[in-house]
Amino acid sequence: xxFAHQAEKVEKKSSRKKKDGGEEETGCWVKLRFxxxxxxxxxxxxxxxxxxxxxxxxxxxxxDQPVVPVSSTTGSNAESASSTPKFSEExxxxxxxxxxxxxxxxxxxxxxxPESLLGEGGFGCVFKGWIEENGTAPVKPGTGLTxxxxxxxxxxxxxxxxxxxxxxxxxxxxxxxxxxxxGYCIEDDHRLLVYEFMPRGSLENHLFRRGxxxxxxxxxxxxxxxxxxxxxxxxxxAERPVIYRxxxxxxxxxxADYNAKLSDFGLAxxxxxxxxxxxxxxxxxxxxxxxxxxxxxGHLSSKSDVYSFGVVLLEMLTxxxxxxxxxxxxxxxxxxxxxxxxxxKRSFFRILDPRLxxxxxxxxxxxxxxxxxxxxxxxxxxRPRMIEVVETLKPLPNLKDMASSSYYFxxxxxxxxxxxxxxxNGIRTQAGFVVRNGQPLRSLSSSNGPQASPSQHPHPxxxxxxxxx
Numbered sequence: 001x002x003f004a005h006q007a008e009k010v011e012k013k014s015s016r017k018k019k020d021g022g023e024e025e026t027g028c029w030v031k032l033r034f035x036x037x038x039x040x041x042x043x044x045x046x047x048x049x050x051x052x053x054x055x056x057x058x059x060x061x062x063x064d065q066p067v068v069p070v071s072s073t074t075g076s077n078a079e080s081a082s083s084t085p086k087f088s089e090e091x092x093x094x095x096x097x098x099x100x101x102x103x104x105x106x107x108x109x110x111x112x113x114p115e116s117l118l119g120e121g122g123f124g125c126v127f128k129g130w131i132e133e134n135g136t137a138p139v140k141p142g143t144g145l146t147x148x149x150x151x152x153x154x155x156x157x158x159x160x161x162x163x164x165x166x167x168x169x170x171x172x173x174x175x176x177x178x179x180x181x182x183g184y185c186i187e188d189d190h191r192l193l194v195y196e197f198m199p200r201g202s203l204e205n206h207l208f209r210r211g212x213x214x215x216x217x218x219x220x221x222x223x224x225x226x227x228x229x230x231x232x233x234x235x236x237x238a239e240r241p242v243i244y245r246x247x248x249x250x251x252x253x254x255x256a257d258y259n260a261k262l263s264d265f266g267l268a269x270x271x272x273x274x275x276x277x278x279x280x281x282x283x284x285x286x287x288x289x290x291x292x293x294x295x296x297x298g299h300l301s302s303k304s305d306v307y308s309f310g311v312v313l314l315e316m317l318t319x320x321x322x323x324x325x326x327x328x329x330x331x332x333x334x335x336x337x338x339x340x341x342x343x344x345k346r347s348f349f350r351i352l353d354p355r356l357x358x359x360x361x362x363x364x365x366x367x368x369x370x371x372x373x374x375x376x377x378x379x380x381x382x383r384p385r386m387i388e389v390v391e392t393l394k395p396l397p398n399l400k401d402m403a404s405s406s407y408y409f410x411x412x413x414x415x416x417x418x419x420x421x422x423x424x425n426g427i428r429t430q431a432g433f434v435v436r437n438g439q440p441l442r443s444l445s446s447s448n449g450p451q452a453s454p455s456q457h458p459h460p461x462x463x464x465x466x467x468x469x
Contacts (some may be wrong), residue, residue, distance in 0.1 A: 097171050098183030100136045102190045105129065105149050108138035112151075124151040124159075128197065136183065147182055148198070152191035162266030163191045169265040173238060177230030179253055179263040195263070199256050203227075203312075204249035208321060214355035219258050220316045221364060221397040226260030227252050228393055231309060232386035234268075235302040241271030243279070243300055247308035248289045248322075249315055271302060288322030288334070293380055303380035309389065310375025314338055317368055319353030335376055342373035349403070358404030364396040365403070 108129035109116045116127040127149045130139050152163050170181035185192040200206070203223060206215050215223075227247075234242040245267040253263045272279050278301040283294060291307035294300055311322050314334055320327070322334045331337045341348045348369045352360065371392050377383050384392075 097167070097181065098136050098194070100131075100183050100185040100192070100194060102185055102187045102192070104131070104136050104138055105185055105192055105194070108147070109149050110141065118148060124153050126150045129194075131182075131194070145182075146197040148195045150193045150195065152193075160191065163193070165268055166193055166265050169242065169268050173234070173242070173265075175230060175233045175237075176259070177226050177233065177261055179261040198253035198261065198263075200254035200258060202250050203252040203254065203260070203316075206254070207249060207315060207319060214319070214353065215316075217356060217360035217364070218397045221368070221393065222258055223252065223254065223260045224313055224316060224368070225390065225393040225397060227262065227312070228309065228386055228389045230260065230262040231305050232390050234262075235271070235305070235386050240273070241302065243269045243271050243302055244305050244308075245269055245300065246285050246289075247305055247312060248286055249312055252312070269300060291380065292378065301380065302386070303383045306375050306383045306386060306389070307380075309386070310372050310383075311335060313368060313372045313375065317353065317365070317372065318351050319355055339373070339376065342369045342376075358402065360403050361396070361399035362401050362403045364399040364401075367392060367396060 106112060108131050109127040110129075112125075112127055116129065118126045118128050120126070129147050129149045130141050130144050131137065131147055132139055133145050152159055166181065167184055170178065174180075179198065180196040182194040182196060184194065206212055231244060231247065234244055244262065244265070246264060247262070251262060251264045253261050255261065267284050269279060269281060278299040280298050281300050283290070283298050285294075285308075289308045289311050291304040294304045311334070314320075315322060318334065318338060320334050323332065324334070325332050327337075338351050341351050345366060349365070352365060371384075371389065374382070374384050375389065
């Protein structure tokens with residue numbers, strides 16, 4: 001799991017019924033109560049060995065769904081609960097990583113207490129902690145170095161493999177747009193990872209959490225650029241190419257200045273070498289983000305990440321989730337709903353996040369929509385390389401041609417408001433006419449018509465705070 005919700009304090013009150021009618025506590029709480037940590041011999045999440053399911057640390061149910069393998073046998077963690085597996089994989093540790101003892105991390109997180117919990121996922125929990133700036137000893141909360149401590153539930157080979165992948169990749173990959181792995185703990189059955197703390201949490205929370213303020217346009221483009229740089233580094237600049245394989249909004253974390261950093265390398269895969277164009281692997285990832293050719297064939301390439309980036313860019317443009325069954329029919333799948341509009345210079349404005357209320361660059365939005373369309377091409381060869389994506393995104397955060405001052409956008413808003421009003425009154429427009437009860441009447445435009453949606457009141461976009469406690 002990614003520690004995608006670091007900035008969120010959560011309360012887990014989940015319980016499940018026993019056969020005798022009582023209630024049995026599950027998740028982190030039972031582990032904290034009886035063991036003082038998030039480690040247990042039995043996971044409370046039924047994880048497919050070939051898919052990923054995350055439990056979000058919010059009260060909203062997760063909409064992320066695991067990609068089902070093309071051909072595989074699905075296994076449950078419960079099958080391995082009877083005994084602790086014996087792992088023989090060699091642990092590859094970079095020299096700069098710090099090695100922690102379990103007691104160090106227990107004290108650093110204040111005994112893994114609920115108040116320190118940042119998030120929970122299928123493979124463990126994430127806690128906030130404090131350690132020495134240049135050491136491993138725990139320090140008083142609010143002092144030293146603030147970190148995120150991710151624990152692992154040792155229930156099966158898959159979780160251990162993901163833990164090893166995190167240590168291997170993040171231990172040797174250093175880049176401003178990759179989250180920094182500070183160190184690790186491997187002691188008896190305990191497996192923990194220590195990361196830099198990301199105070200603004202995940203991009204997912206900022207885009208979709210109820211009650212959150214809308215991200216300003218320039219910040220969205222800054223985040224897109226930072227995430228693109230992270231992927232470009234993995235594809236083009238790393239000693240050996242790396243395919244991230246699980247690019248989505250919950251795995252894009254933000255520091256205090258909204259700099260984007262990729263987290264959770266549990267599914268990362270070394271890319272093809274030489275003349276090979278792809279690597280063949282079991283299909284793993286998240287529905288709505290995985291490239292169609294990868295889901296169909298298991299052929300994984302850097303262009304698979306490019307497709308996933310296109311989906312996330314589209315989420316940032318529209319304010320919609322990649323998959324949302326609460327939407328009307330025909331709008332459940334974001335890519336399929338938005339694709340016809342991306343190449344249309346007029347209609348694509350209609351799919352932009354209404355919470356932006358015109359506070360976005362017209363040229364920037366057009367460029368971003370065109371880029372998303374290229375990344376989402378059904379033909380992998382037609383998709384751009386991430387280094388090309390970076391070059392396209394570079395100027396976008398600084399463009400100042402705001403749509404709110406555009407005559408066309410004001411006209412479009414007026415038409416949208418009129419259409420909404422007509423829909424409420426049982427009127428529909430058709431080819432320049434108003435149709436009421438099947439009888440066409442000529443449409444009359446009003447100079448005093450509304451300039452914005454009647455349900456919205458224009459106001460300046462919020463300015464990000466310099467720091468967040």
